[in-house]
Amino acid sequence: MGSSTSHFSLVLETPPASPDEARRHFLAKLSVETDASDVMLDLQRGQHSFLLIDARSAQDFDECHIPGAISLPYRKITAESTAHFSKALPMVIYCWSPACNAATKAAARLSTLGFQVKEMLGGIEYWRREGGLVEGTRGEQAPLIR
Template identity: 85%
Template structure:
């Protein structure tokens, strides 16, 4: 790191939000996101107030997925393909990893159809890093990411 002192801050070029604005932002963010550790703990504690949706391809789901999750590839999400899902139950959507945006796309499509959704940050990769169980034809032998 350089010892040159600068009076200009890249961090503060855009001033920080007020505490109230920051609180609202972070609460808004938490209303649409969760993480693998919280989902795992809820499931271990017997919570049945959420439904897990795997937004990856059917083949990827068959090879490795979270037990109890439903396969709903994001490209196939329509009013018809979701008719069996209860709109009262919040959906937690996941895909491969932080580098995958299938869960984001699925959450956008599902929310447009009237579902309450949260994206599971880190996806299946971080679920497995947290020690979460998986099942499927490859199970634990499946790659962490594709």
């Protein structure tokens, strides 16, 4: 393939946001997202400033989950099923992987009920890829994704 100079940029077809717009966007994004590495370090350091919620099915949770996580399948999230949780404590929600949207659905339902939520990007797949410990009936033998 020969190299030719173009006067049109696909990257800049839509101009970049102003620095202030970009800052607002990225801060808003960070206010609703976290990653497996940050969650792991907080837990290793004894942080108890958030609840870790597994939005996958109860069976998937039983087979393999992050130690200390609470099973709350996203389809079962109601005012009644969450009545025992404090709304003062933020929740970090995870599911399977970047291809799974159960954590997103759970976060939407929980925020509708008045909870503060962040989604853990990458789910349990990236938790495990980064060396995070898991427990359950299958533990490390459980599949990375389903």
